[in-house]
Amino acid sequence: MENKSVLFKEFDKKSCITIMALAFPAMIENILQVFIGVADTYFVGKIGTEAIAGVGVTNLIMNIYIVFFLALGVGTAAIVSRNIGAGNIENANNAVKQSFIMAFAIGIVFGIINLIFSRNILLFLGAEESVLEYALPYFFSVAVPSVFLCLMMVLSSALRGSGDTKTPMQISIVMNITNIVLDYILIFGIFNFNGLGILGAGIATTISRIIGFMLLMKKINSNNNVKIHMNLMDKWCIDKDILKSIAEIGLPAAFEKLFMRFGQLIYGGMIVKIGTEAYAAHNIAGTIETFSYLPGMGFGVAAATLVGQKLGANRKDMAQKLGFMSYLLSAGFMMIVGAVFYLFALPLAKIFSTDQEVIDMVVKVLRIIALVQPFVCSTLVITSALQGAGDTKFPMCSTLIGIWGFRVLGVYILGLKLKMGLVGVWLAISVDLIIRGIILMIRFMNGKWKDKKI
Known part of the structure; x- marks a missing residue:
């Protein structure tokens, strides 16, 4: 029988350091994710009130999608961390592959739905015609390619499950810088480029997510990443048992x-x-x-x-x-x-x-x-x-x-x-x-x- 009094023993320094080494990068990453939205709102606010409303109504539906992306990340992190703890690196890597397959499928399905029913979705959420003018370009450029957001969130969860919270944080820094620079250039223009308005804001957000996804793939495909590794050139096959576990x-x-x-x-x-x-x-x-x-x-x-x-x-x-x-x-x-x-x-x-x-x-x-x-x-x-x-x-x-x-x-x-x-x-x-x-x-x-x- 396990000794439950272990919970109330004096904290050992090593455990505290281990916990905080994982927690602080995750905290910073959360702050940086918030700043991406803040930057978009700030720059779009320069266009006008209807533009802000267009971003807001798009985010309403994106928040629903993100619920499923986060849930997939929870399943991925749980299975990866369990296998890492057991020393079963092969199973951990397979779990990452299966999560990738599921994330790709979910992201593509949501993207197709957004592409076909974009106007209907926005009208259902209460967008007026004046807002729709701004919401549609932003929705197309952010919601249709949501597969990159889904893949990025799943790969980040896999790294966290392996005990690496620093890489997602570092990539979030790159994404923030990219988003801010591209927001300014693509919304307002620079030199002879006149800018794309709210469409530019959506493109900037999506490009920053694509870059985040590519950097995560580079990390997980790197031979230096000893805990989990996913090579796109390996043989891939669907493992129904792992997919079922992720879903459960x-x-x-x-x-x-x-x-x-x-x-x-x-x-x-x-x-x-x-x-x-x-x-x-x-x-x-x-x-x-x-x-x-x-x-x-x-x-x-x-x-x-x-x-x-x-x-x-x-x-x-x-x-x-x-x-x-x-x-x-x-x-x-x-x-x-x-x-x-x-x-x-x-x-x-x-x-x-x-x-x-x-x-x-x-x-x-x-x-x-x-x-x-x-x-x-x-x-x-x-x-x-x-x-x-x-x-x-x-x-x-x-x-x-x-x-x-x-x-x-x-x-x-x-x-x-x-x-x-x-x-x-x-x-x-x-x-x-x-x-x-x-x-x-x-x-x-x-x-x-x-x-x-x-």
Whole structure:
């Protein structure tokens, strides 16, 4: 019987360094991925309001696609990390190949759908004719070639599963620089080139993704990459067992994100009914809150990788210890961010608005957010740790219950019926985070995920 007290022993320096060496590059990569969107919005904003709306409506559908791309990445990382831990490099490499095949197929299918039904999709999402003029060129140039984004995300996940988080970070730096330079040139023009407007923004984004994909392929095809290797010249064949394993792990992760996305749409509509100021304050608070997620997402990558590798090596005790250490280290960082939110709520709110009513609501919400950071951390890091073990069904079920049972219902009762406004909305969100964080931690501590076969 395993000694569970290992979780509460003093942290050894080597384990902390290992966790942080994986987590910090992943955090930086997440920041850089956000900056790609920020750069596009900044440059497109120079064209006009309709152009920004065109980018926004395109991103609505892209976010749905990304749910499936991320889920495929979860399955890939779990299988790769498990085989790396077991020392079975051949199986790890085969898993990368099968993920590549699946990513290529999914990306091509989505691309064809976007090509044929682009106008219908945008109209369904509520794009008006004035917005459609800008949305269609951007949608064509970003959504149709989405296969490159899918392949890039899967290959990055494979590298992270092998324990390499630095390469995806370094490639994200190259992509950011490429995107910024091409945004300026292709949108506004240079020398005798007049620029392509919003079409240029889409082309710049896609070119940066193609470059990212090519650099990832170069890394994985390199003989210097000793952990995983995928040679395009090798014999390729479909392995139904691995594809099935990827799907069994990835699909629950996809449904988890979809439950969350659709839940957010529902209670977002409820917030609109509370008032324009409340909705503005909600979006501002949510934007600021995103910064607290960065440590959780970074340490989540470390937790998923290490849990998978240690389970593969049949070191179940170390898998649990490193997952728990990842949580505690992340919680420390997130509580510091929470303290900043609490103490500097007013100046943070004033950065985004001059409306006193909006500012007052943002301040109240930020202070609520600050108090639930340990539970937010659990929903991020412990979910990733369980996914690294291949246990994706439990997080999916907890998200379904949390988002729809506590968050959506709670927003309706507290925000609308009891007329508590935006404070009631965020109290409902906090109840969801607290309960879901506790449930996930109980699941992780009881260790049932240790015997998950993939």
